[in-house]
Amino acid sequence: xxxxxxxxxxxxxxxxxxxxxxxxxxxxxxxxxxxxxxxxxxxxxxxxxxxxxxxxxxxxxxxxxxxxxxxxxxxxxxxxxxxxxxxxxxxxxxxxxxxxxxxxxxxxxxxxxxxxxxxxxxxxxxxxxxxxxxxxxxxxxxxxxxxxxxxxxxxx
Numbered sequence: 001x002x003x004x005x006x007x008x009x010x011x012x013x014x015x016x017x018x019x020x021x022x023x024x025x026x027x028x029x030x031x032x033x034x035x036x037x038x039x040x041x042x043x044x045x046x047x048x049x050x051x052x053x054x055x056x057x058x059x060x061x062x063x064x065x066x067x068x069x070x071x072x073x074x075x076x077x078x079x080x081x082x083x084x085x086x087x088x089x090x091x092x093x094x095x096x097x098x099x100x101x102x103x104x105x106x107x108x109x110x111x112x113x114x115x116x117x118x119x120x121x122x123x124x125x126x127x128x129x130x131x132x133x134x135x136x137x138x139x140x141x142x143x144x145x146x147x148x149x150x151x152x153x154x155x156x
Contacts, residue, residue, distance in 0.1 A: 002050040005041050008057045008124060028144040030055055032127075034075070038136045045136065047079050047129035052089065054124040055142070063118045064125075065145040067092045068105035073139035075099045079132035083142065088112070089128040098138040105143075 037053065038045055045051050058064070067083050075098045084091035091112045096104045125144065129135050 002052060003043070003046065004052045004054060005043050005045065006054045006124075007037060007041060008054050010037075010040050024147055026146055026148055028056070028146060030142045030144070032138075032140055032142060034138045035136050044134055045129055046133050047131045047135050048133040051129050051135075053127045053129070055127055056125040056144075058085065058119050058123045058125055059148070060119055060122055061148070063147040064092060064112070065147065066105065067145070068103060068143040069093060069096060069140055070103050070143070071098050071101050071138060071140040073137065074101055075132060075135060075138040077132045077137075079135050079138065080130045081138075082128040082130075084126050084128065085123045086126065087123070089126055091117075092125075095128075095130055098135075098140060 032055070034045065041053075045053065069081075069083070077099060079098050080095040081093075081098050082090035082095045083093035093104065127142075
């Protein structure tokens with residue numbers, strides 16, 4: 001049975017605005033080291049059970065335009081990850097290998113591209129893992145392209 005792990009309160013996963021300014025449009029970067037994440041959560045991230053990590057609390061009024069995944073250290077075993085939210089676990093990025101390095105991204109081809117989803121209520125940005133039973137080696141950066149409502153969220 002899948003387990004959902006809430007990492008939104010961990011300091012490492014607070015969205016950081018790009019250094020060249022903040023405002024309505026921003027690019028958030030989440031650096032994820034699966035070994036550190038598993039240790040901080042005191043949990044095994046089990047892809048064979050379709051575990052989910054809730055990475056970020058999406059504020060009301062946010063519109064996510066797309067995501068870019070850059071795997072810098074591969075998992076070392078067959079493993080995939082999808083990026084979505086509470087409504088669609090692969091809404092922003094379909095299952096993608098984290099056992100090879102490089103970039104994968106979607107802006108126009110993700111499930112939400114045509115719907116232009118704006119969050120009327122808070123939600124979480126979710127990472128859905130598959131295949132490997134102990135995902136603890138991969139290191140990656142997840143870039144989230146978003147329009148933010150500055151009245152409810154300040155980028156630091």
